[in-house]
Amino acid sequence: MADISAADVKALRDRTGAGMMACRDALLEAGGDIEKAVEILRTKGEAQAAKRAGAETREGAVQSYIHAGNKIGAMVEVDCQTDFVARNEEFVEFARDLALHIAAAAPLAISEEDVPAEDREREQRIATEQAADRPENVREKIVQGKLDKWLDDVVLLRQKHVNDGKHNGKTIDELRAEVADKMRENIVIRRFERFTVGG
Secondary structure, three states, X not given: OOOOOHHHHHHHHHHHOOOHHHHHHHHHHOOOOHHHHHHHHHHOOHHHHHHHHOOOOOEEEEEEEEOOOOOEEEEEEEEEOOHHHHXXXXXXXXXXXXXXXXXXXXXXXXXXXXXXXXXXXXXXXXHHHHOOOOOHHHHHHHHHHHHHHHHHHHEHHHOEOOOXXXXXXXXXXXXXXXXXXXXXXXXXXXXXXXXXXXX
16 A cells, blocks of 8 residues: 655645545555546546636635633634625535634644644654654654644644534535535635634
């Protein structure tokens, strides 16, 4: 089985606009070959968003969520290409669900690229220290595995939606890609803010 790095998954995602898990699965199926993975995604219809991925998003919605007890809240801006989609109930519901998720899951950043360098370096340092007693030939994989798991926990697009019953364990990026596909528009999570009383 090919060793698929987060960088490979991101490169394929940037190229096709498909969801992160779909990209990872396609790369595994293609044995790490990016060109073959693109073909696999196209065959499955996952790469349709590629045409829209670069399209400008000037419309959208701001949604908020306040948790019972009024101690935690979140606001999120989700952008799309047209006012028609911005008013679509399914798009608005996605933005609302996203605000609820952000309040509950407390992500650190929207994408991997947005993760502050000092946080990433700290986690890498901790993982390296934890793997110090392991055989040298597996240390790098252990460190990368721990770093990937941490990124799954703190990067919004990589997090599984907290409402597992409703979203069947799908990541935020997979849900975003589904909405983009249904709306036939580029959908971008622009920014978010999470508030906690005294926080």
